[in-house]
Amino acid sequence: MTKPIRAVAFDMDGTMANSEDVYEHVGTETLRRRGHEFTDELRHRMMGQPAAQALAVMIAHHGLSDTIEALEVEGEELFWEIAHTILKPMPAVREFLSAVDGAGLPRCVVTSGSRRYADRILGEIGLDGFQFKITADDVTNGKPHPEPYLLAAERFGVAPDEMLVLEDSGNGCKSGVAAGAVTVALPNHHTAGHDFSGATLVADTLADPAIRGLLKLS
Known part of the structure; x- marks a missing residue:
């Protein structure tokens, strides 16, 4: 029973x-600044993971020179800037x-x-x-x-x-x-x-x- x-x-x-809508905008803008595209494949691999692990996936996927810590700071600033309008x-x-x-x-x-x-x-x-x-x-x-x-x-x-x-x-x-x-x-x-x-x-x-x-x- x-x-x-x-x-x-x-x-x-x-x-x-x-908030996944916000993250999509953040990922798109973060990678646009570096000349890369935030693809659906990458987004799905990052989704549902703790921030540091998700960013490690992004760095490895595109071979970025950024540290996880630097991307966390940049991403948080972008996140709340966007969140105020669509969250x-x-x-x-x-x-x-x-x-x-x-x-x-x-x-x-x-x-x-x-x-x-x-x-x-x-x-x-x-x-x-x-x-x-x-x-x-x-x-x-x-x-x-x-x-x-x-x-x-x-x-x-x-x-x-x-x-x-x-x-x-x-x-x-x-x-x-x-x-x-x-x-x-x-x-x-x-x-x-x-x-x-x-x-x-x-x-x-x-x-x-x-x-x-x-x-x-x-």
């Missing part, structure tokens, strides 16, 4: 905030959070970003009420390793298969599935081509009634 869901873990970038919540996020709260289910954020970044993103789009955040600062192994979601289940005090994970990327889904969580994929136009093997459900948005069905929400 399937266990009831007792907690919900949300990825952030691309799941609750359209917003993903479709149906607020309504879904209200439904989760109404059911009395605790919720958290599990992101590959830093705590400082997560706090700022959620502040910018006006989302709060999370019991805790698991960030790159809290784990040794980031997604697609299961550690982030295993740690989330531990902090909730639930078994991994009693936790619902909501993810937009292939790496994020691999992390949730490997942890043993009930994992829902929410692909967007950045991640539509990713491999979501093992996901319990692939949904268009958080408005999909099948997600509420998993949570036994009315």
